[in-house]
Amino acid sequence: IAGITQAPTSQILAAGRRMTLRCTQDMRHNAMYWYRQDLGLGLRLIHYSNTAGTTGKGEVPDGYSVSRANTDDFPLTLASAVPSQTSVYFCASSAKTGAGELFFGEGSRLTVL
Amino acid sequence: QKEVEQDPGPLSVPEGAIVSLNCTYSNSAFQYFMWYRQYSRKGPELLMYTYSSGNKEDGRFTAQVDKSSKYISLFIRDSQPSDSATYLCAMSAGGSNYKLTFGKGTLLTVNP
Numbered sequence: 763i764a765g766i767t768q769a770p771t772s773q774i775l776a777a778g779r780r781m782t783l784r785c786t787q788d789m790r791h792n793a794m795y796w797y798r799q800d801l802g803l804g805l806r807l808i809h810y811s812n813t814a815g816t817t818g819k820g821e822v823p824d825g826y827s828v829s830r831a832n833t834d835d836f837p838l839t840l841a842s843a844v845p846s847q848t849s850v851y852f853c854a855s856s857a858k859t860g861a862g863e864l865f866f867g868e869g870s871r872l873t874v875l
Numbered sequence: 876q877k878e879v880e881q882d883p884g885p886l887s888v889p890e891g892a893i894v895s896l897n898c899t900y901s902n903s904a905f906q907y908f909m910w911y912r913q914y915s916r917k918g919p920e921l922l923m924y925t926y927s928s929g930n931k932e933d934g935r936f937t938a939q940v941d942k943s944s945k946y947i948s949l950f951i952r953d954s955q956p957s958d959s960a961t962y963l964c965a966m967s968a969g970g971s972n973y974k975l976t977f978g979k980g981t982l983l984t985v986n987p
Contacts, residue, residue, distance in 0.1 A: 766918075802883075802979065803979065804963070804977050804978065804979035804980060805919070805963065805977040807974060807975075810974075820974070852918055852919070854918075863909070863921045863924060864911075864919075864921070864965075864975060865921075866918030866919050866920065867918050868917060868918050869916070869917070869918055
């Protein structure tokens with residue numbers, strides 16, 4: 763049972779580099795989300811997608827982009843990484859867009875130097 | 876005032892104690908209320924899900940929602956060392972522009 767698979771699990775990145783965090787789900791959920799989790803700030807929504815082909819901005823979208831070409835994949839791209847993007851990133855999915863349970867991946871720990 | 880407030884703790888209790896975790900919120904449109912449990916270096920997992928006001932019980936866990944006071948609680952009875960984790964409250968108004976708003980989480984340690 764895979765659920766949500768995120769890659770990489772951990773990465774150290776030089777500032778200015780481009781980075782894509784991968785997220786794949788095998789539950790055929792319509793909605794997918796990217797959150798970042800920082801000490802003292804909790805989980806904050808970066809971008810979301812209610813269904814394949816559509817995306818939306820969350821609470822902290824600046825410096826990040828997403829795409830949703832199909833149901834299963836929802837990559838998050840940092841075009842030019844900055845140290846303030848050092849964080850733990852969680853991908854999540856839900857079957858219902860309205861209020862369903864979110865299933866989370868194990869996280870990608872990113873350090874930008 | 877932040878939309879969701881949660882005391883970050885840390886909270887340390889002996890094994891067998893009753894634990895009470897709480898969140899307050901300001902958005903009266905919230906109607907879906909959840910508690911997630913997050914173990915160290917893992918993703919959050921849903922523990923309890925409640926719609927509107929009332930109580931919900933699942934084993935040693937009880938979730939309470941008081942919409943009139945904008946206050947939700949999670950009670951853990953007979954706490955176990957395996958309950959040691961960060962507990963996150965989360966809530967949403969629902970609808971097509973779904974946004975789940977999380978509390979910052981409370982770190983709980985249950986000591987054997």
